[in-house]
Amino acid sequence: MSPPSGSPIATRACTVARHMAGSPVPCSTCAARQFSICAPVPESELTEFFAMSARIRVEARRHLFNEGDPAQHVFNITAGTVCLSKALADGRRQITGFLSEGDFIGLAHGDSCAYGAEALTPVEACRFPRERFEQYMAKHPDVERRLLQIASTELAAAQDQMLLLGRKTASERLASFLLRLSDRAVARGEPANLVALPMTRSEIGDYLGLTLETVSRTMTQLRKAGAIDLDNVNMVRIVSQDSLRRLAGTV
Amino acid sequence: MSPPSGSPIATRACTVARHMAGSPVPCSTCAARQFSICAPVPESELTEFFAMSARIRVEARRHLFNEGDPAQHVFNITAGTVCLSKALADGRRQITGFLSEGDFIGLAHGDSCAYGAEALTPVEACRFPRERFEQYMAKHPDVERRLLQIASTELAAAQDQMLLLGRKTASERLASFLLRLSDRAVARGEPANLVALPMTRSEIGDYLGLTLETVSRTMTQLRKAGAIDLDNVNMVRIVSQDSLRRLAGTV
DNA sequence: ATGACGCTTTGACATGAATCATGGCGCCGA
DNA sequence: TCGGCGCCATGATTCATGTCAAAGCGTCAT
Numbered sequence: 001m002s003p004p005s006g007s008p009i010a011t012r013a014c015t016v017a018r019h020m021a022g023s024p025v026p027c028s029t030c031a032a033r034q035f036s037i038c039a040p041v042p043e044s045e046l047t048e049f050f051a052m053s054a055r056i057r058v059e060a061r062r063h064l065f066n067e068g069d070p071a072q073h074v075f076n077i078t079a080g081t082v083c084l085s086k087a088l089a090d091g092r093r094q095i096t097g098f099l100s101e102g103d104f105i106g107l108a109h110g111d112s113c114a115y116g117a118e119a120l121t122p123v124e125a126c127r128f129p130r131e132r133f134e135q136y137m138a139k140h141p142d143v144e145r146r147l148l149q150i151a152s153t154e155l156a157a158a159q160d161q162m163l164l165l166g167r168k169t170a171s172e173r174l175a176s177f178l179l180r181l182s183d184r185a186v187a188r189g190e191p192a193n194l195v196a197l198p199m200t201r202s203e204i205g206d207y208l209g210l211t212l213e214t215v216s217r218t219m220t221q222l223r224k225a226g227a228i229d230l231d232n233v234n235m236v237r238i239v240s241q242d243s244l245r246r247l248a249g250t251v
Numbered sequence: 252m253s254p255p256s257g258s259p260i261a262t263r264a265c266t267v268a269r270h271m272a273g274s275p276v277p278c279s280t281c282a283a284r285q286f287s288i289c290a291p292v293p294e295s296e297l298t299e300f301f302a303m304s305a306r307i308r309v310e311a312r313r314h315l316f317n318e319g320d321p322a323q324h325v326f327n328i329t330a331g332t333v334c335l336s337k338a339l340a341d342g343r344r345q346i347t348g349f350l351s352e353g354d355f356i357g358l359a360h361g362d363s364c365a366y367g368a369e370a371l372t373p374v375e376a377c378r379f380p381r382e383r384f385e386q387y388m389a390k391h392p393d394v395e396r397r398l399l400q401i402a403s404t405e406l407a408a409a410q411d412q413m414l415l416l417g418r419k420t421a422s423e424r425l426a427s428f429l430l431r432l433s434d435r436a437v438a439r440g441e442p443a444n445l446v447a448l449p450m451t452r453s454e455i456g457d458y459l460g461l462t463l464e465t466v467s468r469t470m471t472q473l474r475k476a477g478a479i480d481l482d483n484v485n486m487v488r489i490v491s492q493d494s495l496r497r498l499a500g501t502v
Numbered sequence: 503a504t505g506a507c508g509c510t511t512t513g514a515c516a517t518g519a520a521t522c523a524t525g526g527c528g529c530c531g532a
Numbered sequence: 533t534c535g536g537c538g539c540c541a542t543g544a545t546t547c548a549t550g551t552c553a554a555a556g557c558g559t560c561a562t
Binding site: 084086088089090092093094096107108109110114115138141144145147148151152153154155156158159160161162163165166167168206207208209249250 | 335344345358360365366395404405409411419457501
C-alpha cells in the first residue's frame, strides 16, 4: 500500500487529483464545506472558486510544508487530521493545533511559514495558491469576513491554550484536552462521550507541554479516578463528563 | 490624585473626554495612528471615524473590562500599557499579552469578553461601540483587511508564546521576553538596548508561566551571565544581545 | 503462526521550578 | 525626616514533572 520509503522518485508526499471539466463541482456535495472558509461562497461562484484550487492527498506522516518554507499555498482540509508545530533548534517542539475536516491552514504566515504542518492520518485537502486566494478575497469581502471570523476563533483558542500551558497541571491539561475533543466531536454531530485520538501520546505531550510518559501516567490517573475509560489506546470513553470538568478547571 | 478607593460613586475607572465640534480631528496628529487599526482610514473619512469613538482615560490598576463581561466595545490604545489576562477559578492567571500605543483590543471576543483588560500605567484609548465598529468595517474593507492582518500577526505571536510556555526553560522564557520587548522598542524608534518594564515581576511571571520568585532569580542569573544589567527594577539594559539570543533559543 | 517494530505503560530516580519564609530597598505621605 | 507599604531578592525546602530504563501489547509483513 505505502510506497517504498526513502526513494524520492517513487515516493509522492502529495498527489494531485484532476477534476473532469463539465462534471458538477464537487463542492456542492463536500461534507466539510459548511464548516469551511468556503461556506460563504455562493453556488454561482463555486465553479470559479473550485477552479482556483487543487485537490491533494497527503499520506500519514508526510508534511504539507515545513516551518520556514516559503508560504506558497493555503489549504482547506476535507478529510484526515493535521498537526501544526513549531520547533526549537535542539528538537523540542510545540504542537500548536490539531486540525481536521473543515479547518483552514494558512493564517499567521508572512512570506515564510511560521509553523510546519504534518499529516497524522491520510489527509485530503483543497490547496490554493496563496496569491490567488488573496486576490479572490479582495473581491469577495464575505470570504474575507469569514477568514477574520476564523482568525478570531483561532485567537481565542490560542489564548485558552496559553492558560493551559502556563498555569494548568498535567491532569488539568489532559482533562481540558479531552473535553475540547469531545466538544469538537459534538459540533460534528458525533457522540460526546467517545473521543478518538488520531495522534500518539508523544504528540499529545507536544501539544500539552508534557512528556509522553506524563501523558500516559495522567491518562491512567484519569482512568483510575473514574473519569474516562480506554476502549483502546486511540479511543477514550468519557465516563463522567462532570469529574472531567472538575479536573479541568475550565475549557 | 487618585480618588478615594472603595467608593463606587466617587471613583471613576475611566473618564471620557469630549471633543470640541469644529476643531480639527485629533487623529491627524495622533502618534499611535500609523501603528493602529485606523491607519488605512483616509483623511476624508477621519471625521466620521473619529465621531464613532470616545476618548477615554483609565487609571493604573483599573480594568477596561473583565473576563466574561458583555463585549460592548473595542479599543485602540493611544498611550500607556494594558495587560490582557485569563484566570482560573482559584486565582491562577495567565497574562496573554502586554499591549501599548497603537494596539487594538477587541479581537477574540464572542458575545462576552474572552479575557480581561487591565491598565498597568495610566492609559489613553479610543473606545468604539463594537456594533458600530463592525458596521463601519462592513462598509470599509480596507479596515477589515487591516484587522485581519492584525489578527494574523497576533496569532503568530500567540504561537510563539505557546512554544515558549510549553517548551522553554525559565531563562529561555525571560531572555525571549526581553528580546521581544527590545524588538518592539526598535519598531517604535527607541533604542534596542534599553528596555522598560512597566509591569511587576509577578505580572511578568503570569505572562511567562513562572512565579515572581523565579522571574527575580532568573533576572539575577541573566545579570550574572553578563547578558543584561538593571538600571533599576523597571529598566533593563541589554549588555549582550548575542548572549541573550543564545539563551533564548528563538524569538 | 511468528518475529519485529513501534507505541504505550510503568517503575525508579533526578531536577527545575514552586512554595514558604525572611530581609532589603525605594517611594510616598505625614 | 521618618515610618509604612509594596515590590523585589534570596535562601531553604518541597514537589510535580522530566529523564532514564524496562517490559507489555498490537499490528503488520513474512
